[in-house]
Amino acid sequence: EVQLVESGGGLVQPGRSLRLSCTASGFTFDDYAMHWVRQAPGKGLEWVAGISWNSGSMGYVDSVKGRFTISRDNAKKSLLLQMSSLRPEDTAFYYCVKDMDAGRWLHLFESWGQGTLVTVSS
C-alpha cells in the first residue's frame, strides 16, 4: 500500500522560511515523479511543484518560482520542499503526491498524503 507522510508544517512569519518533508513507502520511490499540491483552507487545489524520478526535471507554478525549491533523496525515499520568503497567500495544506506511471512525467496525481498545514502570519 502506498503511504505518503508529510511533516514540517506550522506557523511561520511572513518573509521567513520553512522546509516540508514527505516520507514514502509501499512503492519503488525512485521510479516515480513526485509533486507538491496545496489547498488554502476552504479553497481549491493548486499544483505547486514537481520533480522527475531522477531529479533531472523540476517545475513550479509561477507564484512560487524563485522562492520554493523541490528536491528528493531517493536513498531515503523522501521528497522535500524548501519554502522561503513566505507570504500570507502561501497559507495552505500542502500535499505530497505520487505521479501515476513509473518513468513518466505525467502530472497525473495517483496517490496523496494527508497533508501538512502551513500558516503564514505575523
Next chain:
Amino acid sequence: MQMTQSPSTLSASLGDRVTITCRASQSISNWLAWYQQKPGKAPKLVFYTAPGSQSAVPSRFSGSGSGTEFTLTISSLQPDDFATYYCQQYKSHPWTFGQGTKVEIK
C-alpha cells in the same frame, strides 16, 4: 490554462444520475482527470482519460469529452459519493484544477 466547472453545487438524492461539466480555456485533447475530496481528507483520483485509454474507480464513475468540454457522470449516486469533485488537466504546464463541484444531499 483555466479549467471551469459547473455547477458549483449540485443537490441530488441517492440513486440519482448526476453529471458535472468541466471546460478548458484551450484544447487539452483528453488529458483530463477527476478527483473526489471529502471534508478533512486528501483528494482521491476517481477517473482519468488519456489518448487511447481511460480508467474509473469505482465503475459507476464515467467520463466523456475531448478538446475543451468534458463531463463526469455518476450513474447511481451512493452515500460514499457525496463530496467535492475537481477536474484537472495534465496536457500542459501549469497543471491546473477546476474550482470544484460540491455534490450534496437533496
